Amino acid sequence: xxxxxxxxxxxxxxxxGGAAPAPTLGDRWRALPALVxxxxxxxxxxxxxxxxxxxxxxxxxxxxxxxxxxxxxIAGLQLxxxxxxxxxxxxxxxxxxxxxxxxxxxxxxxxLPLWLNMIITVVLSxxxxxxxxxxxxxxxxxxxxxxxxxxxxxxxxxxxRYPELLGGSNGLAFSTRGAxxxxxxxxxxxxxxxAAVWLTTLIGLVVLATISAGRxxxxxxxxxxxxxxxxxxxxxxxxxxxxxFVISAGAGGLAGACQAYLLGTATPSxxxxxxxxxxxxxxxxxxLGSMWGAFFGAVALVYIELWGEDLAHALSLxxxxxxxxxxxxxxxxxxxIILVWPRGLHGMASSLAGSVRRGR
Amino acid sequence: xxxxxxxxxNGLSQGAVYAALALSLVIIYQATRVVNxxxxxxxxxxxxxxxxxxxxxxxxxxxFGAALATGLxxxxxxxxxxxxxxxxxxxxxAIIVTLGLLLVLQGxxxxxxxxxxxxxxxxxxxxxxxxxxxxxxxxxxxxxxxLLFGLYRFTPLGLRMRAAAFRPEAARLSGVRVGLMLTAGxxxxxxxxxxxxxxxxxxxxxxxxxDEVFIFAxxxxxxxxxxxxxxxxxxxxxxxxxxSYVSGYAGPELTTLAALAILVVVLSIRPDGLFSRPTARxx
Numbered sequence: 001x002x003x004x005x006x007x008x009x010x011x012x013x014x015x016x017g018g019a020a021p022a023p024t025l026g027d028r029w030r031a032l033p034a035l036v037x038x039x040x041x042x043x044x045x046x047x048x049x050x051x052x053x054x055x056x057x058x059x060x061x062x063x064x065x066x067x068x069x070x071x072x073x074i075a076g077l078q079l080x081x082x083x084x085x086x087x088x089x090x091x092x093x094x095x096x097x098x099x100x101x102x103x104x105x106x107x108x109x110x111x112l113p114l115w116l117n118m119i120i121t122v123v124l125s126x127x128x129x130x131x132x133x134x135x136x137x138x139x140x141x142x143x144x145x146x147x148x149x150x151x152x153x154x155x156x157x158x159x160x161r162y163p164e165l166l167g168g169s170n171g172l173a174f175s176t177r178g179a180x181x182x183x184x185x186x187x188x189x190x191x192x193x194x195a196a197v198w199l200t201t202l203i204g205l206v207v208l209a210t211i212s213a214g215r216x217x218x219x220x221x222x223x224x225x226x227x228x229x230x231x232x233x234x235x236x237x238x239x240x241x242x243x244x245f246v247i248s249a250g251a252g253g254l255a256g257a258c259q260a261y262l263l264g265t266a267t268p269s270x271x272x273x274x275x276x277x278x279x280x281x282x283x284x285x286x287x288l289g290s291m292w293g294a295f296f297g298a299v300a301l302v303y304i305e306l307w308g309e310d311l312a313h314a315l316s317l318x319x320x321x322x323x324x325x326x327x328x329x330x331x332x333x334x335x336x337i338i339l340v341w342p343r344g345l346h347g348m349a350s351s352l353a354g355s356v357r358r359g360r
Numbered sequence: 361x362x363x364x365x366x367x368x369x370n371g372l373s374q375g376a377v378y379a380a381l382a383l384s385l386v387i388i389y390q391a392t393r394v395v396n397x398x399x400x401x402x403x404x405x406x407x408x409x410x411x412x413x414x415x416x417x418x419x420x421x422x423x424f425g426a427a428l429a430t431g432l433x434x435x436x437x438x439x440x441x442x443x444x445x446x447x448x449x450x451x452x453x454a455i456i457v458t459l460g461l462l463l464v465l466q467g468x469x470x471x472x473x474x475x476x477x478x479x480x481x482x483x484x485x486x487x488x489x490x491x492x493x494x495x496x497x498x499x500x501x502x503x504x505x506x507l508l509f510g511l512y513r514f515t516p517l518g519l520r521m522r523a524a525a526f527r528p529e530a531a532r533l534s535g536v537r538v539g540l541m542l543t544a545g546x547x548x549x550x551x552x553x554x555x556x557x558x559x560x561x562x563x564x565x566x567x568x569x570x571d572e573v574f575i576f577a578x579x580x581x582x583x584x585x586x587x588x589x590x591x592x593x594x595x596x597x598x599x600x601x602x603x604s605y606v607s608g609y610a611g612p613e614l615t616t617l618a619a620l621a622i623l624v625v626v627l628s629i630r631p632d633g634l635f636s637r638p639t640a641r642x643x
Contacts, residue, residue: 087452135624138631141451142395146582147623153575154616161613273571277459284456324470331463338456339445 034213042202049198053191061190062262063302068194068201069258071298074283075208075291076251081280082288083212084244085224087141090148092276093155094249097125098256099266103172104165114176118200118257125253126246133245137238140227152276156268171267197258204251209291211247220244281334287344296345304330366489367608368601373494375600376501380556381577382584382592383505384549389586391525391545393451394443398458400574401465402438402550403557406430407565408473410558411480420483427554435550439543469567477564486562497559504552505593511548521545572616576603579619583626585633594635598622 029037049068053061077091101121105112136147159166166172178189187195211217219240222230231237260266278301286297305326312322341348381399388396396402406427414423442461446453486493512518523531524541532538560573580599584591599619606618626634 081452087455135628139627140631142389142586143582143627143631143633145395145455146578147620147627149575150579150616150620150623153572154620157613157616161611273575277463281456281459281463284452288452320474321471323475324467327463328467328471331460331465331467334460334463335442335457338453338460339442342449342453 034210038206038209038213042206046195046198046202050191050195053194054187058188058190061188061194063306065190065194065197065262066259067298067302068197069255069262070279070282070301071294072201072204072258073252073255073279074286074297074301075205075294076248076255077279077283078288078291078294079208079212079220079251080244080248081283082290082293083217083224084220084241085227086241086244087145088148088245088248088276089145089273089280090150090152090276091248091252091279092271092273093148093152094125094128094252095256095259095275096155096266096268096271097121097128098253098258099260099271100159100166100172100256101125101253102257102260103174103266106174106176107172114196114261118254121253121257122250125256126250128253129246129249130242132249133242136245137241149273149276152271152273156271159268167266169268171265171269173265175264176261193262197262200254200258204254205291205294208247208251212291216240216243278330281330285334285337285344287346287348290346292349293344293346296349300333300345304333363608367604369490369494370608371601371604372597373490373497373600374604375580375597376498377556377559377573377596378576378580378599379593379596380501380504380552380559381573382581382596383508383589384553384556385578385581386584386586386589386592387508387545387549387552389581390589391521391542392439392443392447392454394447394454394458395578395586396438396458396546396549397455398438398461398465399550399553399577400557400570401462401469402431402434403553403560404469404567404570405434405465406550406554407480407557407561407570408469411473411478411565420481424483424558427558428551431550431552431554431557432547435553436543436547438550439546443546444539444542466567473565473567475567477566477569480562480565482562493562500555500559504555505589508548508552508589517544575616576600576619579623583623583633585630585635588633588635591633591635595633 032040049064053064056064073091073095076094077088080086080088080091098121101124102117105117105120132148132151136144139147159171160168176193179187179192183192212220219230219235222233222235223237223240227237256271259270282297282301283293284297285300286295287293308326308329309322312325317325337344343351381403384399385396388394388399409430410423410427412423413426414420417423438458438461442457443454446457482493483496484492510518512522520531520536521541521544523534523536524538525545528538531541556573556577557570561569576599577596580595581592582595583598584593584595599622602622603615603618607615610618
């Protein structure tokens with residue numbers, strides 16, 4: 001089910017001139033234990049990101065960074081929805097917690113290094129996930145969806161309640177150290193930021209992928225497929241559900257931390273219902289049940305909006321139409337994907353790859 | 361004591377709006393097992409149509425009628441065109457389709473009527489302790505609930521609709537056109553949704569005006585138990601009252617958190633809502 005390996009094999013299959021030996025390479029890759037395979041893939045991905053940002057400008061760097069943190073958040077949601085079958089419509093709430101934790105830490109404890117802030121964020125958002133998960137462990141389907149939706153709406157209103165601490169509706173603005181002085185001429189600040197976000201994202205993804213490939217992941221999938229049967233087979237249903245919630249909340253919090261670090265702000269308006277729904281939409285768009293779906297979903301989330309803006313410019317549309325074009329486009333895409341291709345972009349990509357392989 | 365009465369009356373009229381929207385969710389959930397996240401958008405378009413019609417004709421009530429008619433058409437069209445193709449597949453698929461529709465309709469509303477708020481009036485006087493507008497809200501939702509109860513309980517159409525929802529196969533064998541009944545359910549639900557939108561929108565209408573109301577409505581539906589129309593009404597009133605007290609005594613910023621708290625407390629005692637019967641299931 002975890003298809004980091006799928007993609008590796010297809011990309012190698014598609015390599016130049018590799019007809020006969022390619023499957024063996026893919027097989028050998030898949031035979032590696034998960035603990036070796038996922039970190040290797042992450043190192044390769046990190047190298048690719050560093051290479052990519054070295055040729056792009058500051059705006060593109062920030063955009064690449066946003067793909068990173070969205071991917072992390074969506075992958076966490078994948079673990080929760082795609083693997084353990086619990087529908088959450090409130091994952092933006094954990095990104096909210098992560099973003100505000102980093103903002104408060106940077107403002108109040110400026111001496112702390114970034115990695116320590118990230119670790120504190122993960123601990124805090126996992127704690128929040130434990131609270132929410134424990135409170136909602138007995139809920140299922142639409143009941144869980146309703147409760148998490150209320151969470152997504154309710155939590156950001158805390159900022160208005162405690163304006164001195166959380167900055168009210170304007171949020172908190174802060175600045176972080178950019179690239180270290182020793183690297184001044186080598187990397188720009190935005191390159192450094194994108195690299196830091198992606199490093200965090202990839203570490204998170206390795207953890208998520210390892211978990212979902214292992215015993216816990218199998219338990220979650222058993223739960224998703226049939227809760228009663230899983231219970232009868234001796235799987236601790238409640239505990240597994242809560243653990244899935246905690247891990248997924250941790251990933252969401254970390255993603256929020258990366259977002260705040262990248263943008264230098266944390267504002268309540270960016271963590272509304274729209275964010276939570278976009279994450280879910282991107283997840284389904286990318287494809288449920290595979291970690292690659294998170295990647296496709298994150299790319300779609302960031303770039304569809306961009307293309308929508310470009311298209312509106314190119315056609316010189318009325319500003320009312322232009323402002324609403326991305327959201328309409330996203331909605332249409334979502335409906336079409338579900339009606340025509342329910343396995344999402346990842347399903348589309350892998351069946352295309354499959355037909356190419358068969359055709360050869 | 362005066363404040364308590366004010367808060368209670370205010371909570372009741374707000375609760376009526378949540379109850380109406382919750383009712384529209386429950387009718388659809390009963391019939392098709394889908395939580396219709398596009399409900400606020402269907403209601404939004406209805407209210408915008410009402411706005412346009414009242415602007416053109418100068419009559420609130422012509423607009424009101426136009427809103428209900430729009431709701432009817434939109435609900436039926438949604439079921440026919442979008443829900444039927446995914447019906448019976450995973451519940452997540454139907455949820456995603458309705459979310460997609462929500463995005464499309466909200467975006468379209470912004471394109472056509474702009475994202476700027478337009479002023480949108482009350483049908484009657486809204487000032488005072490328990491104004492005519494409050495009475496109208498309470499009265500119209502009560503009437504809608506009674507009509508709905510009458511429809512389900514006493515008419516052949518209602519019987520067929522119930523049969524189609526609970527035993528589709530048996531209903532089909534007895535000659536009920538199940539598909540048509542599901543479409544009818546969505547249409548009726550969206551009319552009630554449009555009514556809720558008309559009550560919730562004033563004094564201003566803009567594309568996101570119903571978002572918060574919808575959150576409370578879904579909380580009300582869940583609190584009452586998604587399967588039970590009376591639960592939706594009771595949940596709406598409970599939520600309206602609870603949030604009114606919290607807003608009055610503790611501060612208006614806490615109302616959404618109060619809704620969450622009510623939800624968590626009720627659901628941790630009864631995971632399927634207040635008015636659901638426990639279900640047995642074959643393994």
